[in-house]
Amino acid sequence: MKIGLICGGGRLPKDTAHALLAKNTEFTVIRLAGEADTDLEISANIGSETIGWGQVGRFFDILKAENCTHVLAAGGVTKRPDFTAIKMDFGGLKMIPEILRSVLGGDDQVLSNVAQMFEKRGFTVIGVLDAAPDLSCPQGLLVGSTPNDDTSTDIKLACKAAISAGILDMGQGAVAAHGRVIAMEGPEGTQNMLGRVADIKNTKRARWKKGQGVLVKLPKPNQDMRFDVPVIGPDTVTQAKQAGLAGIAVAAGQVLLLDKALLLETAARENIFIQGISAVEMGA
């Protein structure tokens, strides 16, 4: 097995590459132009290429030339391409009908269509959790002090809310504080949700003691974990602190810890607990 590591934006591609290196898993790096860090230097022994929007033909050529059997996409694609500026290569032009069919569905549909495009060409599509399970949050208290009874109640309640958000296919997270659901995550994302929680606290629309509530993150029940894994990182900890919460609880083994060393250091300094919870603890 050799992995074609498709690198989008953010920290995850780097963490993934290092985890693969540590396990001696063979891979090559394919950076998405405009998204992946340009200084994403992993190791002198790891090949790397950068592809732009439209270079679909070259993309498959690289995978073949590097003898990749597996494809792993890590990191976000947040910037919309300038469609007028895309120079579609020949491989891309041939695939236009297929690509158009792919992107006409809903969000989840697009991802599974893209996966099918790879699989039809003989590649196995895997996720970060498959290739580097060590990047996920282990079960139990990882850092910080054990949640007190009130916070444990909030964890259960926020799990219930996050599961509801997942069933409704709305989002992966929820916040509860002082026995009340304060927010459920939608397309605005975790960062904006935590900003909203901070506002609610500051404007006293709901009241809780500083350091009492909790953020919970779980995958959606029908989430394709190969493309869209929930993550928390050092910024999440800082935002949880600013929102006046006690800590963060995540589905053990199913939520990635970005930039783990800094995450743990930040959580310890800010006195924010991080806990991996099992399906039973979630009430699932």
Added chain:
Amino acid sequence: MKIGLICGGGRLPKDTAHALLAKNTEFTVIRLAGEADTDLEISANIGSETIGWGQVGRFFDILKAENCTHVLAAGGVTKRPDFTAIKMDFGGLKMIPEILRSVLGGDDQVLSNVAQMFEKRGFTVIGVLDAAPDLSCPQGLLVGSTPNDDTSTDIKLACKAAISAGILDMGQGAVAAHGRVIAMEGPEGTQNMLGRVADIKNTKRARWKKGQGVLVKLPKPNQDMRFDVPVIGPDTVTQAKQAGLAGIAVAAGQVLLLDKALLLETAARENIFIQGISAVEMGA
């Protein structure tokens, strides 16, 4: 029956008073200082008094002097009193232990405790819907064009989300667009939720055609409708328009229409439909 109409802030006290007048229901107006409109002049024949924080004794004296048998609270209490400036009257001083017990519970608990304080003193606590059911949204399409199939799907989905929000005791509303739940309402309120939906649309975190999605408002399943009735008003219509939605669907008979004439006029002008839906249509 004579009603003591306790008037908080906003438009609802005025609408309620006019509805009571139209039905020849006897009432007297008690304004909460700093909250109720000072120009809340209903009719020359209706008595009115203003009471400040701490004037609990005078409050009950007024109810007795006016021969009120029923108490109806309408409008919001958004401003927090300056506790150091409260001049507690003797009737209030006597009740301090009882008042303290009342406000130590959660939000819902406070309201039912306050109701009990009235009921122990022989008053019947009623809600706006009891006294003026005509203020609520009737069943069926009230204004605007009949929702198309996509919008009807969004109504069902937003109902599901709003019911989940209610079961979690989080809030009364939800927004769905293009087959996806975009937001569920928490303590931030409907206005902030619609602002968030506008942001999500403008930043393309979710995509839907202008005029496609829907706001749904329903009471929470365990809501005490005597104190906290969901409402929509002209501002809600304007905010729904700004959020790029097609319309608003509410639980028929259970959601109040504030400033109805202006609400209908605004909805017609902005091409925002308003629909009262039955429990069956909600999927309840």
